[in-house]
Amino acid sequence: GESVGLHLPTLSVQEGDNSIINCAYSNSASDYFIWYKQESGKGPQFIIDIRSNMDKRQGQRVTVLLNKTVKHLSLQIAATQPGDSAVYFCAENIRGGFKTIFGAGTRLFVKA
Amino acid sequence: DAGVIQSPRHEVTEMGQEVTLRCKPISGHNSLFWYRQTMMRGLELLIYFNNNVPIDDSGMPEDRFSAKMPNASFSTLKIQPSEPRDSAVYFCASSSNRQGSFYNEQFFGPGTRLTVL
Numbered sequence: 107g108e109s110v111g112l113h114l115p116t117l118s119v120q121e122g123d124n125s126i127i128n129c130a131y132s133n134s135a136s137d138y139f140i141w142y143k144q145e146s147g148k149g150p151q152f153i154i155d156i157r158s159n160m161d162k163r164q165g166q167r168v169t170v171l172l173n174k175t176v177k178h179l180s181l182q183i184a185a186t187q188p189g190d191s192a193v194y195f196c197a198e199n200i201r202g203g204f205k206t207i208f209g210a211g212t213r214l215f216v217k218a
Numbered sequence: 219d220a221g222v223i224q225s226p227r228h229e230v231t232e233m234g235q236e237v238t239l240r241c242k243p244i245s246g247h248n249s250l251f252w253y254r255q256t257m258m259r260g261l262e263l264l265i266y267f268n269n270n271v272p273i274d275d276s277g278m279p280e281d282r283f284s285a286k287m288p289n290a291s292f293s294t295l296k297i298q299p300s301e302p303r304d305s306a307v308y309f310c311a312s313s314s315n316r317q318g319s320f321y322n323e324q325f326f327g328p329g330t331r332l333t334v335l
Contacts (some may be wrong), residue, residue: 138321140321148329149327149329150326152323152325155321205263205266205274208260211261
């Protein structure tokens with residue numbers, strides 16, 4: 107099902123620390139997962155993705171972990187910078203399908 | 219590339235008025251999506267076009283909402299008549315729907331912030 111967000115979870119970290127943003131997805135049939143970043147006043151922007159046959163994928167300063175057993179996804183940001191301040195959405199998709207389901211989002215604040 | 223272009227960026231209107239939101243997808247992309255974002259419901263898919271044809275409009279909230287894609291470079295989302303509960307940010311996104319690919323990244327526009335008084 108789709109996520110409904112009444113109160114956006116917030117994570118506050120010190121600049122230079124690592125950030126971990128968690129997400130629980132809903133559909134067991136989903137086999138593709140994506141993290142999007144949304145800065146204030148802008149549309150969501152793709153960060154990193156992972157297929158269901160993987161449990162970890164690394165990008166530049168970001169790592170996504172997938173635990174299909176408990177339907178949990180996490181995004182790790184190394185050496186968090188002020189420019190990382192944004193709302194982060196996890197999203198799920200079924201291969202070949204057009205419909206991407208977005209989570210409620212987590213707001214990340216980076217303190218200088 | 220200019221990315222996905224949306225207009226207007228902000229729209230303030232009165233209840234009962236017609237509102238038209240516009241989108242120009244990235245050139246060469248053949249899939250187009252309209253989303254609505256609110257604090258209460260997050261990011262919701264309203265309608266999806268593939269090759270200018272509406273594929274799924276099950277997310278369109280009511281008959282007051284309609285969307286068209288007359289050609290590959292233009293789409294509109296219309297609300298008539300508008301109501302205060304339609305106030306939200308409306309995003310258009312496009313992607314290149316490659317045959318057999320696992321996922322086609324969606325590129326979002328900057329959004330239109332709609333306020334219905």
